[in-house]
Amino acid sequence: MKRLGLVLMLALLAGVMVAPAMAQAPAGCPDGLWTLMSAELTSACAGELAGTVVTMTGPFTDADEVKFNESVAEFEAWTGIDIQYTGSKEFEVAIRAAVEGGAAPDIVDFPQPGLLKSFIDNVVDVSTFMNADWLTQNYSQSWLDMGNIGGKTAGVWARYNGKSLVWYPKKAFDEAGYTVPTTWEELTALSDQIVADGSSPWCVGIESGAATGWPATDWMEEVMLRTTSLENYDRWTLPATPEDRLAFTSPEVKKAAETLASVWFTDNYVLGGREAIAGTFFGDAPTPMFDEQPGCYMHKQGNFITSFFPEGLVAGEDYDFFYLPGIDVEYGKPFLVAGDIYSMFNDRPEVRAVVDFFSRGESLKTWLASGGALSPHNDAQLDWYGSDIERKIAALVAEATSLRFDGSDIMPGVVGAGSFWKGMTDWVSGTLDLDTALAEIDSAWPQ
Numbered sequence: 001m002k003r004l005g006l007v008l009m010l011a012l013l014a015g016v017m018v019a020p021a022m023a024q025a026p027a028g029c030p031d032g033l034w035t036l037m038s039a040e041l042t043s044a045c046a047g048e049l050a051g052t053v054v055t056m057t058g059p060f061t062d063a064d065e066v067k068f069n070e071s072v073a074e075f076e077a078w079t080g081i082d083i084q085y086t087g088s089k090e091f092e093v094a095i096r097a098a099v100e101g102g103a104a105p106d107i108v109d110f111p112q113p114g115l116l117k118s119f120i121d122n123v124v125d126v127s128t129f130m131n132a133d134w135l136t137q138n139y140s141q142s143w144l145d146m147g148n149i150g151g152k153t154a155g156v157w158a159r160y161n162g163k164s165l166v167w168y169p170k171k172a173f174d175e176a177g178y179t180v181p182t183t184w185e186e187l188t189a190l191s192d193q194i195v196a197d198g199s200s201p202w203c204v205g206i207e208s209g210a211a212t213g214w215p216a217t218d219w220m221e222e223v224m225l226r227t228t229s230l231e232n233y234d235r236w237t238l239p240a241t242p243e244d245r246l247a248f249t250s251p252e253v254k255k256a257a258e259t260l261a262s263v264w265f266t267d268n269y270v271l272g273g274r275e276a277i278a279g280t281f282f283g284d285a286p287t288p289m290f291d292e293q294p295g296c297y298m299h300k301q302g303n304f305i306t307s308f309f310p311e312g313l314v315a316g317e318d319y320d321f322f323y324l325p326g327i328d329v330e331y332g333k334p335f336l337v338a339g340d341i342y343s344m345f346n347d348r349p350e351v352r353a354v355v356d357f358f359s360r361g362e363s364l365k366t367w368l369a370s371g372g373a374l375s376p377h378n379d380a381q382l383d384w385y386g387s388d389i390e391r392k393i394a395a396l397v398a399e400a401t402s403l404r405f406d407g408s409d410i411m412p413g414v415v416g417a418g419s420f421w422k423g424m425t426d427w428v429s430g431t432l433d434l435d436t437a438l439a440e441i442d443s444a445w446p447q
Contacts, residue, residue, distance in 0.1 A: 025047070025050070025080070026047040026050045026077070026078060026079050026080035027077050027078050028045060028046065028047055028078060029044075029045035029078045029079070030078075033362065034360060034362070035134070036131040036133055036134035036137065037131070037134075037356060038129050038130050038131060038352060038353070038356045039129070040129065040349045040350070040352035040353040040356065041352070041353045041356040041357060043349060043353065044079040044081060044349075044350065044353035044354075044357075045078065045079060047079065047080060049079060049080065049081055049349060049350045049353060050079065050080025050081070051080055052080075052081050052082070052348075052349075052350035053081070053082045053083075053084055053350075054081060054082070054083050054084070054106045054107060054350050054351050054354045055084050055086075055105040055106045055107070056083060056084065056085045056086070056105055056106060056107040056108070056109070056342075057085070057086050057087065057088060057091070057094065057095060057098070057105045057108055057109070058085070058087060058088075058091060058108060058109025058110070058111075058340070058342075059087065059088065059089070059091040059109065059111055060085070060087045060109065061087040061088070061089050062087075063372075064087070064372070065085065065087045067366075067367050067370055067372060067373070068085055068087075068367070069085060070366050070367070070370070071363060071364055071365070071366045071367045072085075072357075072363070073366075074366075075354075075357055075362075075363070079353070081350050081353065081354060083354060086105075091111075092115060095108055095119075099119055099122055099345070104122060104345040104346065105345065105346075106344065106345060106346045106348070106351045106354075107342050107343065107344055107345070107351065107354065107355065107358075108342070108343050108345060109158070109340050109341075109342050110155070110340065110341050110342075110343055111338070111339070111340050111409070112409040112410070113146065113149060113154075113238065113341060113405055113409065113410050114238065114409060114410045114411055114412065114413065114416060115413075116149060116154055116155070116341060116343055117149050117150060117238070119343075119345075120149055120150035120152060120154060121150075122345055123152060123154050123155070123343045123344065123345060124343075124344040124345065124346075124347050125152040125153055125154070126153050126154075126155060126156060126344060126355055127152075127153035129352050129356075130153075130156075130352075130355070130356055130359065134359070135153070135359065137378065138359060138360065138361075138377050138378045138379055139157065139359075139376060139377070139378065140376075140378070140403065142400075142402050142403035142404065143157050143376050143403065145230075145234075146403070146404065146405050147341060149238075154341065154343055155341040155342050155343035155344065155355075156341065156342055156355060156358050156359040157339060157340070157341050157342075157376040158339070158340045158341065158342050158358050158363065158364065158376070159339055159340050159364055159367070159373040159374060159375065159376070160337045160338065160339030160340070160374050160375075160376050161302050161303055161304060161337065161338045161339060161374065162302060162303050162335065162336075162337060162374060162393045162396070162397055163218055163222070163301075163302040163303075163335075163336040163337060163338065163406065164222060164323060164324045164334070164335045164336045165300065165301065165302065165303060165321045165322075165323065165324065165393065165396075166298050166299070166300045166321060166322050166323070166324050167286060167289070167298070167299045167300075167301060167305065167306075167319060167320075167321045168180075168289065168297055168298050168299075168319065168320060168321065168322070169289040169290055169294050169297065169318065169319055170316070170317060170318060170319055170320040171317060171318055172289075172294045172297070173297055173320075176194075176197065176297075178190060178193070178194070178297065180322045181322070181325055182322075182325055183325050183326070184226075184325050184326065184327045186325070187325050191263075191266075191269055191298075194297055195268045195269065199293075199294060199295070199296065199297065200268060200269065200270060200271040200272075200295060200296045200297075201269055201270075201296065201297055201298055202263065202264075202269055202270045202271065202296055202297075202298050202299070202300075203270070203271050203285045203286055203287075203288055203289060203295065203296035203298070203299045204264060204270050204271075204277050204280070204285060204299075205276075205277060205279075205280030205281055205282045205283075205284060205285030206277055206278055206280070206282060206424070206425065206428065207278060207279055207280055207281045207282060208281070208282050211417070211421060212278070212421065212425055213278075213420070213421030213422060213423075213424045213425040214282075214408065214417075214421055215282045215285075215301070216260075216277075216421075216424035216425065216428060217407065217408040217416075217420050217421060217424055218300075218301075218302075218336070218406065218408075219260050219264075219300065220253075220256055220257065220260060220407075220424065221233075221237075221336055221404075221406060221407040221408070222300070222324055222336050223256040223257075223259045223260050223327070224236065224252070224253070224256045224407070225331065225334035225336060225402075225404055226326050226327035226328060226331055226334060227252070227255055227256050227259060227327050227328055227331070228252045228255075228256070228331070229331065230331075230334075230402055230404065232246050232252050233404055233407070234404075236248075236250075236252075236253065236407065237404075237405075237407040237410040237411055238410045238411070242447070245445070247442050247445075248423075248438040248439070248441045248442035249435075249438050249439055249442050253438060254434065254435075254438060257427075257434055257438065258434070259327065261434075264277060264428065270296075271288055271295045271296045274428065274430070275429070275430070277428050277429075278425050278428050278429040282301075283305075283308040284308070285299060285301075286299040286301065286305060286308065286309065287308075287309075287310065289319070290309070290310050290313065290318070290319075300324055302338070303374075303389065303390065303393055306319075306389065315387075315388060315389050316388060316389075321389075321392075321393075323335075323396050331402075332400075332401030332402060333399065333400050333401045333402075334400060334401065334402045334403070334404060335396070335397050335400035335402070335403050335404075336403075336404060336405075336406060337397070337403055337404070337405060337406070338405065338406040338409060339374075339376065339405070342355065342358050359377070360377060360379060361375050361377035361378075361379040361380030361381070361384070362379075364377070364380065365380075365384050368380065368384045368385050368386065368390070369384060369385070369386040370386060371386050371387045371390060373390075374390055374393060374394050374397070375394065380394075382394060382395060408420050408421070411445075412445065412446050414444050414445075414446065415441065415444050415445050418444060419440060419441045419442075419443070419444035420441050422440075422441075423437040423438065423440050423441035424437070424441075426440075
């Protein structure tokens with residue numbers, strides 16, 4: 001049995017089709033469920049691809065892997081296609097070895113478009129078989145823009161996390177008479193009021209072991225989206241050519257850093273002051289909001305941060321969140337996200353059908369109900385969400401004027417997960433002045 005399991009695993013990683021031992025007749029897709037389907041998805045729904053296997057890999061492991069498998073089970077029953085997913089905690093190393101060894105799975109889940117870009121020559125352009133009208137109907141233009149890599153529609157967006165959120169201790173916030181700000185001016189005024197009342201507006205922490213500094217890069221990306229154009233943000237994070245790159249030493253990036261400094265470095269704005277930021281673990285940073293007398297009243301972080309809140313707190317009662325307001329009205333209401341794009345490495349009818357399925361909200365429906373995911377699909381319905389918090393985030397994102405991916409996850413790794421983290425930490429801690437820090441970050445960009 002052990003030898004058989006090893007053979008099956010090796011076959012899966014190599015993209016070899018292993019037929020199910022006892023294939024059942026497919027149930028068929030419900031009538032009228034989907035429109036504008038590719039020829040391959042239509043064929044799959046008719047049961048014509050039953051008994052085929054589609055291999056897939058990505059970073060989903062443990063509970064996420066279970067939720068993924070649950071999210072595709074109904075489609076497998078409808079079509080008879082077996083989607084075999086193998087997650088890896090060393091995903092980046094594993095996928096590079098598989099592709100370089102000529103054994104790429106059929107579909108790969110990339111949580112980082114920057115990593116996907118390094119494999120773009122191996123990726124199938126999904127616009128060659130998917131209905132163009134469907135893509136523009138079911139994704140906002142921002143998602144389509146972010147999925148256009150190297151001149152290809154490099155995959156379909158499957159799920160995302162929202163970042164442009166400010167969390168606050170609702171009960172204490174309301175009792176203090178504070179009002180949720182909707183503009184940057186109101187946010188500044190609220191911060192000043194909290195200081196006048198003898199407390200600190202913000203809790204901030206960027207310590208994260210070897211990854212210390214990443215929360216600071218998120219803040220920088222938020223401010224960049226609010227103080228310069230989408231074109232400049234794209235030139236900064238994922239330039240089309242080396243000549244087009246917006247350097248960290250540019251006036252636009254320095255302006256964003258100075259705007260960030262106006263929050264983090266203003267006296268009494270951050271609990272513990274500037275000197276506490278670099279040494280505070282990011283997961284511990286929001287905890288003082290829930291002290292009997294709150295040590296702070298606001299914490300900007302993605303929707304995952306609630307897992308670090310003290311136990312027993314009730315969403316909507318003990319805590320809530322609001323959208324981080326825009327700064328320059330010219331740039332609207334942008335939203336920073338992270339997420340997963342599913343890319344196709346092997347071109348067969350059943351693989352095409354599965355990719356088309358992933359472009360539809362139905363592919364995430366059970367995951368939305370169980371929690372831990374947000375859907376980028378326009379056909380996903382708010383009442384599918386089992387979490388009030390995630391439903392509210394999805395509604396906020398739907399109102400955004402633009403979306404952009406976490407910049408450090410798009411940049412080359414030596415910058416996004418290297419010099420950017422370190423440079424921000426050195427600047428925040430006072431080890432380097434701003435100009436020197438930006439120059440050192442920029443110097444790591446591959447030539």
